[in-house]
Amino acid sequence: MTPPDLPTELKAGLDARLHGLSRSDVAGRAAIISRTYRDGGGSGAIATEADALAYALARMPATYAAVTAGLNALAEITPDFAPNSLLDVGAGPGTASWAAAEAFSSLSAFTLLDANSALRTLALALGAGSTRLRGMTYRQGEARAALASAEAADLVVASYMIGEISEGERAALAELIWAKTRDTLLVVEPGTPAGFARILAMRTQLIAAGAHVAAPCPHDDRCPLAAPDWCHFSQRLPRSQAHRQIKGAELAYEDERFAYVALTRVPAARRPARVLAQPVVSKVEVTAKLCIPDGLAITKVPRRAKADYATARRWRWGDGVWLT
Numbered sequence: 001m002t003p004p005d006l007p008t009e010l011k012a013g014l015d016a017r018l019h020g021l022s023r024s025d026v027a028g029r030a031a032i033i034s035r036t037y038r039d040g041g042g043s044g045a046i047a048t049e050a051d052a053l054a055y056a057l058a059r060m061p062a063t064y065a066a067v068t069a070g071l072n073a074l075a076e077i078t079p080d081f082a083p084n085s086l087l088d089v090g091a092g093p094g095t096a097s098w099a100a101a102e103a104f105s106s107l108s109a110f111t112l113l114d115a116n117s118a119l120r121t122l123a124l125a126l127g128a129g130s131t132r133l134r135g136m137t138y139r140q141g142e143a144r145a146a147l148a149s150a151e152a153a154d155l156v157v158a159s160y161m162i163g164e165i166s167e168g169e170r171a172a173l174a175e176l177i178w179a180k181t182r183d184t185l186l187v188v189e190p191g192t193p194a195g196f197a198r199i200l201a202m203r204t205q206l207i208a209a210g211a212h213v214a215a216p217c218p219h220d221d222r223c224p225l226a227a228p229d230w231c232h233f234s235q236r237l238p239r240s241q242a243h244r245q246i247k248g249a250e251l252a253y254e255d256e257r258f259a260y261v262a263l264t265r266v267p268a269a270r271r272p273a274r275v276l277a278q279p280v281v282s283k284v285e286v287t288a289k290l291c292i293p294d295g296l297a298i299t300k301v302p303r304r305a306k307a308d309y310a311t312a313r314r315w316r317w318g319d320g321v322w323l324t
């Protein structure tokens with residue numbers, strides 16, 4: 001599937017703010033922010049509006065694509081889910097809110113929370129250019145305190161934020177986030193072993209608290225993957241020339257690796273198996289690594305099973321597949 005591009009209104013807002021700025025200054029800021037993230041300093045290098053813009057220009061296309069992939073997987077499994085309210089925890093420039101607004105036309109109330117005032121300012125400015133997000137509420141503050149006084153929402157999203165919380169505080173934050181989830185929670189993290197470990201810990205904790213997995217897993221049992229394997233997915237994004245300049249990158253695309261879990265209060269009626277790696281297609285068979293209700297399966301679909309082979313040829317890494 002083609003990766004989602006940023007909505008036109010969001011792109012226009014970002015382009016308007018970039019206009020007249022020095023690309024090399026923006027690129028320099030983006031590099032410092034990225035280095036600070038790599039060194040474990042989280043969003044500490046995002047202090048000014050120019051920093052916030054550099055972060056948004058560099059990262060929003062990728063985090064938007066990852067959140068959208070998670071929301072699409074969810075919508076496929078719970079097609080009747082029509083949330084009215086969204087709570088975007090660690091919202092930053094509002095990426096997940098934009099993605100949720102696109103995925104669910106039913107959403108009308110958007111509450112965002114984040115500790116970073118520069119990102120809040122940018123999110124509000126970008127949101128002002130959106131017909132859907134114009135009326136958003138953006139609470140600035142530390143997540144646990146801000147959540148304690150926030151209203152519960154039908155859909156809660158925590159996108160690329162759990163990694164910024166110290167290990168000792170994650171369980172308490174997860175409990176609070178779940179308490180504010182009326183129906184469905186989507187958590188997205190970088191698709192690294194560490195990001196996956198955080199997703200797994202949250203999955204285990206919240207299943208024990210009564211949650212059910214809607215995606216990517218087809219069950220609520222223990223994850224069948226054993227280290228060094230880890231569950232993650234990928235979105236390939238085309239890079240515009242401006243994006244390449246800002247990221248100091250040469251390739252015309254980037255691959256965003258992400259891990260996610262969507263948890264619901266009520267179990268989904270059916271859950272598809274999940275394709276865990278890009279299937280290998282040969283003239284003889286399609287070989288696919290699948291997560292199925294019984295665990296992990298390396299499924300081979302022979303060419304002689306014509307219709308099944310034709311279907312399996314179209315499987316892509318991350319797809320939910322309904323096995324008969």
Ligand SMILES: C[S@@+](CC[C@H](N)C(=O)[O-])C[C@H]1O[C@@H](n2cnc3c(N)ncnc32)[C@H](O)[C@@H]1O
Pocket residue numbers: 042043059060063064089090091092093094095096113114115116119141142143144158159160161164165
């Ligand atoms: C990597 S950014 C992700 C932003 C956005 N969700 C996205 O996907 O593009 C992480 C965000 O979490 C916020 N954050 C980290 N720790 C926080 C905390 N304890 N309380 C509130 N916000 C926090 C940061 O300020 C930052 O905006």
